[in-house]
Structures are given as structure tokens and as C-alpha cells.
Amino acid sequence: MSIGILLPLILIVGVMFMMTRSQKTKQRQALEMRNKMEPGTGVRTIGGMYAVVKEVNDETVLLEITDGVHAHFTKSAIGTVLSEEEFNRIVHGIEPEEPAGLDGEAEDGADAVAGDAASADGVTDADKAADGDEEPISLDKSDADAEQDGSAAKDDAAKEQNGSASK
CATH class of the missing domain: 1.20.5 (Single alpha-helices involved in coiled-coils or other helix-helix interfaces)
Known part of the structure; x- marks a missing residue:
């Protein structure tokens, strides 16, 4: 060879x-x-769904997808075990707080106290924004039909004012 x-x-x-x-x-x-998964940790499945581990068995994991909604997955379906900060940032939109004094500027004590009071009662900035003047969007068909009828009536009224409506 x-x-x-x-x-x-x-x-x-x-x-x-x-x-x-x-x-x-x-x-x-x-x-x-x-x-290393344990109850309370946040995970992302291989399908991209985020959930919290409720129970770990030999080959399966019980995940809480949202409040009161549970599902069983195999351990191999877990793509990533996330840290608490990363899970909160991705799922809840909560940015991790920077320790005071890192940016070199003095913080206003009133702002810090107001932020602590808001977090203590469970109200977040997203909740405050949701409580504004915005009306929730409804996807009911009856609402869509009513809007179409209302817009048709407005069009007819506009034509009558312009004198272009046929009699």
C-alpha cells in the first residue's frame, strides 16, 4: 500500500x-x-415557546405556559434553560435594573421611592400604559359589520352635502 x-x-x-x-x-x-432544571426556572422549548417549569420528572417536564395552563413536555423538547433576568426581559419586558452609582450620576430619591412603590403594589409601567385612553380592539364580526354600516352612512351623508347623491 x-x-x-x-x-x-x-x-x-x-x-x-x-x-x-x-x-x-x-x-x-x-x-x-x-x-439542572428545577421548578420555578424559565425555559424556551425547541418550538420557541417560553414557559415556567412547575415539575420535573425522570423523562418529562410539567410547564406552566400561562396562569393556570399546564402542559407536559419531554426533557428533550427543552431548548434552553434561561436565567431569571433573561426570562423576565424576554417574556415580561422587564429590563434588569442597574445598580446605583454605575453611571456616575446621582439619582433623585423621589424617583427611586416612586419606582419602589409601583413595584411593591405589582403595577408596572406596561399596566399603566394599558390603563390609558386606548380602547381595546375587538375582533367580533358584529363590531366589524357595525363599523361598515357606519362608514357607509358617513359616505352617503358626505355625498348629499356635496349634492352628488342621486335622487
């Missing part, structure tokens, strides 16, 4: 060994991540 044939075979075996080794390392890291 010549070295010209032996060298490519050795290279192929070496590349295959390196690929399987990196794949095994990724599988081991994923297994460790899934084993």
Missing part, C-alpha cells in the same frame, strides 16, 4: 473522529442543562 492511499484514509478517519467528539460534547452539555 502506498502512502498516497493511506494518507487520505487517515484524514477521513480523523475528521470523523473530531466531528463525533464535538457532537458528543454538545449532547453532554444539553443533558447537563436539562438536568
Whole structure:
């Protein structure tokens, strides 16, 4: 056997060994991540759904998708275990607070007290914005029909004022 044939075979075996080794390392890291799940941690499934772990079993996980809505998933369906700060930032839109004094500016004590009072009673800035003058959007068909009837009546009134309506 010549070295010209032996060298490519050795290279192929070496590349295959390196690929399987990196794949095994990724599988081991994923297994460790899934084993560190505990009730109360936030997760993202491989389908992109965010939920909170309620119960961990041998092969399954009970996730709370929203208040009162629970679903069972296999552990392999968990894509990422998120830190509490990251989960709150993604799901609830709560940015992590920076420790005082990092930006070099003095904070106004009244603003800090007002922020603490708002967080203590559970009212967030998003809740305050939702309580504004905006009316919630309804997707009922009856509302859409009423809007169409109202816009048709407005069009007729406008035509009559312009004198373009036929009699």
C-alpha cells in the first residue's frame, strides 16, 4: 500500500473522529442543562415557546405556559434553560435594573421611592400604559359589520352635502 492511499484514509478517519467528539460534547452539555432544571426556572422549548417549569420528572417536564395552563413536555423538547433576568426581559419586558452609582450620576430619591412603590403594589409601567385612553380592539364580526354600516352612512351623508347623491 502506498502512502498516497493511506494518507487520505487517515484524514477521513480523523475528521470523523473530531466531528463525533464535538457532537458528543454538545449532547453532554444539553443533558447537563436539562438536568439542572428545577421548578420555578424559565425555559424556551425547541418550538420557541417560553414557559415556567412547575415539575420535573425522570423523562418529562410539567410547564406552566400561562396562569393556570399546564402542559407536559419531554426533557428533550427543552431548548434552553434561561436565567431569571433573561426570562423576565424576554417574556415580561422587564429590563434588569442597574445598580446605583454605575453611571456616575446621582439619582433623585423621589424617583427611586416612586419606582419602589409601583413595584411593591405589582403595577408596572406596561399596566399603566394599558390603563390609558386606548380602547381595546375587538375582533367580533358584529363590531366589524357595525363599523361598515357606519362608514357607509358617513359616505352617503358626505355625498348629499356635496349634492352628488342621486335622487
